[in-house]
Amino acid sequence: MSPRGVAIPDLRDRLFAAAERVVAREGAAALTSRAVTAEAGCAKGVLHTHFAGLDEFISELVLDRFARSARHAEELSGRVGHGRVADNLAEVALALLDSLDPAVVGLAMTRPGASLHTRQALESGAPGFAAMQQSITGYLEAERQLGRVAQDIDAVTTALALVGAVHHLLMTRSPDAPLDARDTTERLVALLLGDGSQRVHTS
Template sequence: MSPRGVPTPDVRERLFAAAERVLAREGSAGLTNRAVTEEADCAKGLLYNHFADLDDFVAQLVLDRFARIAAAVAPLPERAGRGGVHENLADAALVLLGTNGPAIAAAAISRSDVADRVRTAWAAGAPGPGSVEAAMTGYLTREQELGRVPAGADGPMLALAITGTVHHLLMHGGQPPAEGRELIHRLVAALVPLA
């Protein structure tokens, strides 16, 4: 444990990573201040030195992880014309699932105040599922311009269908990584027409 009075480097990320491990192991019911700080090997009060309460902590965790997802998917439109259309879209969709995506989503919806805070932040412009949807729409538009996706395909609806399905998988969890990957590839192939 960090000695008292000695600054802990990268506190937010250290606590977030510890929370992800707790969530993966114990589910949302096991996510407590004590569980997170013990997992992070730091003082019990450290979480409350950086976050208003546990709900604020969980909301910030969700927002942080979605910001990372949005940043990872943002370059998707630049991939137009390279690689396979289905593979590019499936890879972007799989970023949403992530390693701990279902556990983090479960934590967010298990605490109503967290869900409200996250929705409010997204409505105010914080990166969220809409950012992923926008990147997919931009990608599909560029692929249409290149003639790899039919001009009549409804890019925004295809992007919504893909992100909506991934959202469904996140909310219901339980998909082993290999099965989730196969399901996403099948979904994209079924939805997105190629020219």
């Protein structure tokens, strides 16, 4: 437990990780500000000192994970010409799919305050699905110039379809069936690339 008045390094990350552990272990109903701070080993009032309330905290957790996925998608630019295109895209898509526990997503969608805060942040330019789509579009256009994808591929629409589908899976999948969503994502990547006969190799 940190003494009063002593700054806690990486507090946001610590609270976010604690929240994810609480949800994974006990379910969404167990996520309270007190449960989070207890799990994180912080004073009871710390969460409300840094966030307006639990709704904002949940929203900021979701936005943080979206931003992390957007940064991961940016790394595609360094993979141009390397590896299989389907593998590179699948890795990014699956990273987004695995970025949040379905129960956390459910909280962000069903709590009006959290949902509103998330939507307003994304509309204001917080990194999320639009940034991922832009990174994937740029990657596909670069791979097309190298002849590693079909010359007639519509990079913008393909990126939109991939990000939109994974977004749908992320927001609607059941905690009891994550593997079905992963399989769907891999098959979608192959379909969008016109590569349905080849398996996507993911670890």
